[in-house]
Amino acid sequence: MGGPARRLGIRDVAEQTGLSVSTVSRALNGYSDVKLETRRKVEAAAEHLGYRANFAASSLRSKQTNIVTFMVSKPWTKFVDPFFLSLLDGVELALQAQGYALQIIMAREHETEFEIIRNSVERGRCDGLLFGRTRPEDERVEWLKARGFPFVTVGRTDKSDHDWVDVDHYRIGHMATERLIRLGHTRIAHLTTPLRYTYSVHALHGYRDALDAHGIGHDPALEIECYLSRKTGADAVTELITRGVGPTAIFCGNDVIALSAMEAMHQFGVRPGPDMALIGCDDVPVAAHVGLGLTTFRQDLDALGMRLGRMMVAKLNGDAGPHQQLIDAELILRGTDLPQPGGRAE
Amino acid sequence: MGGPARRLGIRDVAEQTGLSVSTVSRALNGYSDVKLETRRKVEAAAEHLGYRANFAASSLRSKQTNIVTFMVSKPWTKFVDPFFLSLLDGVELALQAQGYALQIIMAREHETEFEIIRNSVERGRCDGLLFGRTRPEDERVEWLKARGFPFVTVGRTDKSDHDWVDVDHYRIGHMATERLIRLGHTRIAHLTTPLRYTYSVHALHGYRDALDAHGIGHDPALEIECYLSRKTGADAVTELITRGVGPTAIFCGNDVIALSAMEAMHQFGVRPGPDMALIGCDDVPVAAHVGLGLTTFRQDLDALGMRLGRMMVAKLNGDAGPHQQLIDAELILRGTDLPQPGGRAE
DNA sequence: ACAATATTCAAAAACGTTTTTGGAGGTCGG
DNA sequence: CCGACCTCCAAAAACGTTTTTGAATATTGT
Numbered sequence: 001m002g003g004p005a006r007r008l009g010i011r012d013v014a015e016q017t018g019l020s021v022s023t024v025s026r027a028l029n030g031y032s033d034v035k036l037e038t039r040r041k042v043e044a045a046a047e048h049l050g051y052r053a054n055f056a057a058s059s060l061r062s063k064q065t066n067i068v069t070f071m072v073s074k075p076w077t078k079f080v081d082p083f084f085l086s087l088l089d090g091v092e093l094a095l096q097a098q099g100y101a102l103q104i105i106m107a108r109e110h111e112t113e114f115e116i117i118r119n120s121v122e123r124g125r126c127d128g129l130l131f132g133r134t135r136p137e138d139e140r141v142e143w144l145k146a147r148g149f150p151f152v153t154v155g156r157t158d159k160s161d162h163d164w165v166d167v168d169h170y171r172i173g174h175m176a177t178e179r180l181i182r183l184g185h186t187r188i189a190h191l192t193t194p195l196r197y198t199y200s201v202h203a204l205h206g207y208r209d210a211l212d213a214h215g216i217g218h219d220p221a222l223e224i225e226c227y228l229s230r231k232t233g234a235d236a237v238t239e240l241i242t243r244g245v246g247p248t249a250i251f252c253g254n255d256v257i258a259l260s261a262m263e264a265m266h267q268f269g270v271r272p273g274p275d276m277a278l279i280g281c282d283d284v285p286v287a288a289h290v291g292l293g294l295t296t297f298r299q300d301l302d303a304l305g306m307r308l309g310r311m312m313v314a315k316l317n318g319d320a321g322p323h324q325q326l327i328d329a330e331l332i333l334r335g336t337d338l339p340q341p342g343g344r345a346e
Numbered sequence: 347m348g349g350p351a352r353r354l355g356i357r358d359v360a361e362q363t364g365l366s367v368s369t370v371s372r373a374l375n376g377y378s379d380v381k382l383e384t385r386r387k388v389e390a391a392a393e394h395l396g397y398r399a400n401f402a403a404s405s406l407r408s409k410q411t412n413i414v415t416f417m418v419s420k421p422w423t424k425f426v427d428p429f430f431l432s433l434l435d436g437v438e439l440a441l442q443a444q445g446y447a448l449q450i451i452m453a454r455e456h457e458t459e460f461e462i463i464r465n466s467v468e469r470g471r472c473d474g475l476l477f478g479r480t481r482p483e484d485e486r487v488e489w490l491k492a493r494g495f496p497f498v499t500v501g502r503t504d505k506s507d508h509d510w511v512d513v514d515h516y517r518i519g520h521m522a523t524e525r526l527i528r529l530g531h532t533r534i535a536h537l538t539t540p541l542r543y544t545y546s547v548h549a550l551h552g553y554r555d556a557l558d559a560h561g562i563g564h565d566p567a568l569e570i571e572c573y574l575s576r577k578t579g580a581d582a583v584t585e586l587i588t589r590g591v592g593p594t595a596i597f598c599g600n601d602v603i604a605l606s607a608m609e610a611m612h613q614f615g616v617r618p619g620p621d622m623a624l625i626g627c628d629d630v631p632v633a634a635h636v637g638l639g640l641t642t643f644r645q646d647l648d649a650l651g652m653r654l655g656r657m658m659v660a661k662l663n664g665d666a667g668p669h670q671q672l673i674d675a676e677l678i679l680r681g682t683d684l685p686q687p688g689g690r691a692e
Numbered sequence: 693a694c695a696a697t698a699t700t701c702a703a704a705a706a707c708g709t710t711t712t713t714g715g716a717g718g719t720c721g722g
Numbered sequence: 723c724c725g726a727c728c729t730c731c732a733a734a735a736a737c738g739t740t741t742t743t744g745a746a747t748a749t750t751g752t
Binding site for chain 1: 396397398399400401402403405406411434435438439442447448449450451452454464465468469470471605608609632635636
Binding site: 701707718719721 | 726727729732739745
């Protein structure tokens with residue numbers, strides 16, 4: 001005896017209040033054509049019964065999920081890159097203010113990135129998509145654009161005729177290099193982040209242009225592409241030192257590379273700062289506390305995230321765009337950007 | 347002219363193949379009562395058309411989402427705690443091997459944790475739930491247990507009669523303290539992680555029991571609860587030094603606290619290691635590279651994550667449990683655990 | 693006071709799948 | 723050769739909402 005214990009449904013709320021199912025639905029979803037008193041009654045009953053609309057059913061009928069998905073790629077997960085976490089904080093804030101939920105999914109392999117996106121879009125798992133690590137030619141961007149699916153990226157592509165937010169890495173590269181030049185350095189190495197990503201190329205261009213502006217040509221032997229696993233900053237420094245190409249300063253694409261580079265310097269008895277100037281990027285938490293303090297660039301990731309989120313909400317609300325936002329980073333001077341020993345600083 | 351551009355549906359695949367809708371569904375979902383040839387034909391047609399089953403519809407009908415949700419709490423997001431990232435990596439691996447997708451959602455405020463769980467469960471957004479930061483009396487655990495919803499936690503509660511994985515923080519506290527005692531220290535401070543979490547209490551007990559075992563009573567003035575924002579490890583060290591309670595060694599609940607503590611020591615001219623021994627926990631990436639190298643405990647988070655994921659899959663497959671797994675951490679000896687200056691080590 | 697309009701709600705259709713049910717045709721044993 | 727049992731597939735019901743449609747009642751303007 002006893003009913004078959006059905007799952008609690010909107011029908012139960014309707015029975016409880018003596019109203020129709022449709023009225024309950026309209027009351028709960030904030031439609032205007034329901035009397036205030038009725039709405040209150042419905043809300044009270046729903047609260048009392050502990051009813052919430054089934055997600056699958058409601059998104060099937062309404063054709064929207066109220067979910068925005070952020071896809072984070074493997075390299076971000078394995079080595080803790082503080083970048084995207086702070087970012088997500090801001091995104092979440094902006095989204096939930098407009099009734100959207102942020103959902104994060106991980107792309108384990110590089111190849112699955114596209115598959116995950118296809119799956120999300122074609123199965124209708126979310127209303128909008130967010131992702132970073134854009135490449136100059138990015139399959140994902142092209143595909144989404146062609147399908148007209150709402151998305152915003154962190155980082156640009158070659159064409160960049162879609163919605164994005166980005167940190168101005170060209171400017172970062174330029175400023176860092178210029179600062180090192182002003183300190184008297186002329187042999188300045190650049191340890192780049194993986195060049196398959198657009199932002200790495202931007203930074204590289206900034207670096208080269210700054211050299212050019214001061215009549216210093218760029219030397220391929222001083223430009224080394226670094227990764228997080230194989231070929232780290234330490235490997236690059238080892239290479240620079242053992243090959244005797246003689247840099248007196250290094251600009252690193254990010255702090256993890258810079259930290260790794262410092263590691264190798266120690267092993268060669270080279271002091272980061274006095275013996276070899278060093279500038280990083282990202283201002284990771286330990287940057288301030290390592291050695292003399294790593295000079296680096298700080299980005300307001302909370303703000304970047306908020307903009308990213310708000311941009312997505314705007315798109316979702318039918319705002320056509322394109323929306324594009326370039327963010328400046330701030331140079332944080334600490335101890336590792338020292339004049340060239342024996343050189344003449346301006 | 348031109349059709350109303352309906353969304354691609356299973357109907358289209360049925361028409362394309364000349365089969366019925368139900369057969370297409372059965373073929374795509376791997377049922378056995380469909381001829382191999384037919385299955386191939388269906389799969390080819392689906393692939394050709396680019397069809398994928400709508401998520402909302404399929405999960406509405408089948409009453410399952412194939413999604414497992416990991417809820418991460420605010421403190422984990424703001425300050426990059428490497429802990430949960432490596433963990434998630436393993437979880438994802440274990441889940442996707444069994445056809446489940448991992449979805450991550452963030453609880454911004456402490457108070458929303460419970461709300462998020464209620465929402466996920468009552469709206470039927472996922473099949474299983476994962477979360478950490480368990481407290482001795484944990485409302486979430488009780489609620490989920492009462493509802494019979496599948497969940498596994500990272501960390502225990504007072505009762506712990508549910509499924510969990512956990513690192514043995516009692517053992518960590520005990521080992522760390524014992525090592526410091528063996529090095530000749532008797533005034534050993536413990537900078538705890540927030541004591542509202544169960545694991546912090548476990549570590550504290552390990553610390554106290556080790557002291558007791560050597561006939562050293564624990565001194566409340568040497569036990570300081572630390573947080574990530576207010577009252578950091580630096581604040582605690584400042585307090586210890588200025589109050590003159592005279593510890594010669596410190597065991598920190600995690601590396602972030604330890605790093606922060608080192609910071610303050612520098613300001614007081616106290617060298618971490620020679621002047622004050624220090625042991626942390628977690629083995630964050632920089633731990634090896636800071637100062638003399640921070641002695642700490644390493645946990646195999648990938649393995650922990652895999653177990654967590656596998657445990658969840660087992661539950662979802664009807665395996666009754668309870669499943670519980672306690673993981674050992676490994677002491678990584680580096681430079682900061684030195685004998686008490688002028689003391690007599692065993 | 694009457695038509696026109698607003699307000700409030702109910703009934704039923706619709707969303708796109710999966711599951712249930714059952715039937716047609718083939719195979720096998722007696 | 724007939725019935726029993728497989729194998730494979732089609733038709734229809736079902737999942738739990740939201741949206742559409744339309745009707746009853748209340749309100750307003752003239």
